[in-house]
Amino acid sequence: EIDTAGDRYEALLNASGGVDLQILGIGTTGHIGFNEPGSSFASLTRVKTLTEQTRVDNARFFASVDEVPIHCVTQGLGTILRAKHLVLLAFGEGKAEAIAGAVEGPVTSSMPGSAIQLHSHVSVVIDEAAASKLKYADYYRWSQEHKPGWQGL
Secondary structure, three states: OHHHHHHHHHHHHHHOOOOOEEEEOEOOOOOEOOEOOOOOOOOOOEEEEOOHHHHHHOHHHOOOHHHOOOEEEEOOHHHHHOOOEEEEEEOOHHHHHHHHHHHHOOOEOOEHHHHHHHOOOEEEEEOOOOOOOOOOHHHHHHHHHOOOHHHOO
């Protein structure tokens, strides 16, 4: 029953005590999970309609873009933000704008990844190409090199 999948997932998640570690990717549109631009920061697990760009970006996993689903079930931004620790992974120049928007841009539903700025424990793991549009990349590198051992990831 796809129409109740989100509610059932949320109930199971709450009954289990929630998420300790949430590992995320980010799409070229700035989506995390499949929370496309315009998604509410309070959203819960639900069925979402994917943007055409997200479908094109994910076509590499299918025989053609026509086989990429139009809808998916995704944790909402509100669900994601309840996790104790977020780890965002991104690699390649194609993710550079999304990373810059998520990490340094304004917090806005137009850039769902920017919701990570509202969380108290986030680790962003990226390569140099994905970091290429970060204004404060040198500071981030420096702070990582001088991070106290007790902080962990």
